[in-house]
Amino acid sequence: MLSNACKYAIRSILYLAINSSEDNKIGVKIIAEELETPQPFLAKLLQQLTRDKLVSSTKGPNGGFYLDSKNRKNAIWDVIISIDGTSKFDNCFLGLAKCDDRNPCPVHFIVSPFKDKILSSFRDKTIDEYVVEIKNTNRVISLKDLDLFENEDS
Amino acid sequence: MLSNACKYAIRSILYLAINSSEDNKIGVKIIAEELETPQPFLAKLLQQLTRDKLVSSTKGPNGGFYLDSKNRKNAIWDVIISIDGTSKFDNCFLGLAKCDDRNPCPVHFIVSPFKDKILSSFRDKTIDEYVVEIKNTNRVISLKDLDLFENEDS
DNA sequence: ATAAAAAAAGAGATTCTTGTCTTAAACTCG
DNA sequence: CGAGTTTAAGACAAGAATCTCTTTTTTTAT
Ligand code: FES
Ligand code: FES
Numbered sequence A, B: 001m002l003s004n005a006c007k008y009a010i011r012s013i014l015y016l017a018i019n020s021s022e023d024n025k026i027g028v029k030i031i032a033e034e035l036e037t038p039q040p041f042l043a044k045l046l047q048q049l050t051r052d053k054l055v056s057s058t059k060g061p062n063g064g065f066y067l068d069s070k071n072r073k074n075a076i077w078d079v080i081i082s083i084d085g086t087s088k089f090d091n092c093f094l095g096l097a098k099c100d101d102r103n104p105c106p107v108h109f110i111v112s113p114f115k116d117k118i119l120s121s122f123r124d125k126t127i128d129e130y131v132v133e134i135k136n137t138n139r140v141i142s143l144k145d146l147d148l149f150e151n152e153d154s
Numbered sequence C: 001a002t003a004a005a006a007a008a009a010g011a012g013a014t015t016c017t018t019g020t021c022t023t024a025a026a027c028t029c030g
Numbered sequence D: 001c002g003a004g005t006t007t008a009a010g011a012c013a014a015g016a017a018t019c020t021c022t023t024t025t026t027t028t029a030t
Helices: A004-019 A028-035 A039-051 A076-083 A108-123 A127-137 B004-019 B028-035 B039-051 B076-083 B108-123 B127-137
Strands: A056-058 A064-066 B056-058 B064-066
Touching (some): A004 A039, A004 A076, A004 A127, A028 A064, A039 A056, A039 A076, A076 A108, A108 B108, B004 B039, B004 B076, B004 B127, B028 B039, B076 B108
Antiparallel strands (some): A056 A064, B056 B064
């Protein structure tokens, strides 16, 4: 559904939302290590996001990427638009030319409610709100955070 | 989620399930036209499906592809395994290394129920059963069938 | 000023997916 | 048998996605 590029970008934005500030800019190197993504490739993506004003950056020593308060008012959806475009969300799951309720493919009514949900999750919440939700519910973003509950079987 | 190749393959199987029989084999050319897919590419896919005994074929005049009663007992899931493999269904939507309920990414609990549904739709029904469902509910398979209800606004 | 640090930019390499082309093999029918 | 038809197979080509490398520009700190 999403390209690798877009997945990296979303995870970067969330990472920056949680860990960065104007006083604490983070370099590509760190971000790439934390998210375990290819470094120069991620750099390209961050450049793209910066061009589209979804993240902020400064050069030089103590420079790096961060989110200012304006950036935090955007939605994940804006990241998807910037990197992947929206076509993958509009297209039919089985590749038919059109996807709508009146000419549904065999899985349309399974796929369609899911699309709506994920869409509203990405589009109707600001990054800020997203982060609050992530913190409240202990969601994982980077890879290194995995297996948080390794030894606490429920 | 699914590759083009896999979408073509699924649509072909469904097309053959509805339109072919041992007495009515269908050539690649016709199938490719009906589904509006690149012909030689589809031929490759049908060869692959034939190797995996998901479709049947005979060469020569009046030859072509068809589904025998054994083929019809398979599931769409078998097509996906044959063409794409299952990894796309196992992987995390945001590209994290593992996808499970204990280390959920921010969208895990949105994506996960959908995966279960689509999976059971593909895995727990035979092609035969799928076709019955398609016929009962007027689902669209090829592109040419689109806009069936053009002038019957509900 | 100068040196170091970091992003920006652009060219290039690799791999994967998609798609094409050509030849071989098998089958049918006259 | 022999001509025609259709799948099978394999090599090949184009394109996109992914990833890398090098150079330039900007900023900070000394
Ligand atoms: S028509 Fe196929 S997903 Fe909507
Ligand atoms: S952990 Fe991301 S979808 Fe399950």
